[in-house]
Amino acid sequence: MSTTRHRGDLCPGVLRPWSAPDGMLVRLRLIGGRVASASLRALVDVSDAYADGRVHLTSRANLQVRGLPGAGSGLDPRVLGAIEATGLLPTRSHELIRNVMASPQTGLSGGRVDLRPVADELDARLCADPDLAALSGRFLFVLDDGRGDLLERSCDLGLVALDPESAQLRVGDGLGPVVPIRTAAARIAELAHAFAVRRGEGPAAPWHVAELDSPLIDLAVADPRLPTPTPPLAFGAVPGGLHVEVAADGLDRTTVADLTADAPALVVTPWRGILIPRETP
Incomplete structure (x- = not known):
């Protein structure tokens, strides 16, 4: 399906923050939603120091921080350095x-x-x-x-x-x-x-x-082994862990401390939840 565009996208990142009424908004991409507990704690520290004190979740299983100070169209250099120190910005060019x-x-x-x-x-x-x-x-x-x-x-x-x-x-x-x-x-x-x-x-x-005006490659028919769609992961105890629903206003320092207390890493889910992995017998 051909679509006519007249500008590039404005999807925010750390190097390309979105200027909102309450300050700069940045988005940090997570691969498969996985985030080290130490990095999440460091990020909420950044938010405490410079923003609204919270870390927000997106429907693509990423993280956002809002209300950050900016310098022109970018973040204040101190803030950028603090975010990079969390380990959640492994690349500037491809973030x-x-x-x-x-x-x-x-x-x-x-x-x-x-x-x-x-x-x-x-x-x-x-x-x-x-x-x-x-x-x-x-x-x-x-x-x-x-x-x-x-x-x-x-x-x-x-x-x-x-x-x-x-x-x-x-x-x-x-x-x-x-x-x-x-x-x-x-x-x-x-x-x-x-x-x-x-x-x-x-x-x-x-x-x-x-x-695109024409398919990127020749398409194929569905393999008979394709699964049927399943509903979103339920909140509560689930196979492999505990799926915790996150409030609309995000995670504060206390909540992050509770979530990360017994797990070295967490999984942010596309349903605005946090999966705390648990060892299975």
Whole structure:
């Protein structure tokens, strides 16, 4: 579907904050929603020192801080340095395109395969390709580990696991070929590069794969092993951990301390929750 654009996207990042009435808003991308507890504690410290004292969650399983002081169109240099010290800004050049969602329970319980290594490899490949730095901050990769929890999430590129060894690619609104899990990250990164070349440059360049005038690749029929969509992860005790609902006004220092007390890492979910991983017997 062709869409006419007249400007680049304005999706916020740390190096490209959004100027709101209460100050600068920044978004920090998490790969598959995973965040080290130490980094989350450091980020709420930054918010306490410079902003509204809270860390907010997004529907893409990312984090936001709002009310930060700015210097022109960017953050105050002290704030930028404090955010970088949290470890949540691993790249300046590619921060806006690190939009990689994955099934939150992957590798913890259920699913057909642990997609955490695939998500990490994809992130590394995206950040290593200089041509991808210009992609829209709304460009989204979605990785479903075969449980069907993210199957209905629209995306630009992604995959759905069919079994422990294979997955079917998602390409815009359609499906691509079945590929081995071991090569899936490389194939998705190659498709992202192909899109970056096809889209061109300038404010009129498409943001999404579905906006191209013709398909990025030849699409395929649905593999019979594709799962059926499943509802959002319930709050409360779930296989692999405890899913905690986060209030609309975000996380404060006390809440972050409670959530991170017994877990070295957490998973932010697309349903504005926090999954605290638990060891399974």
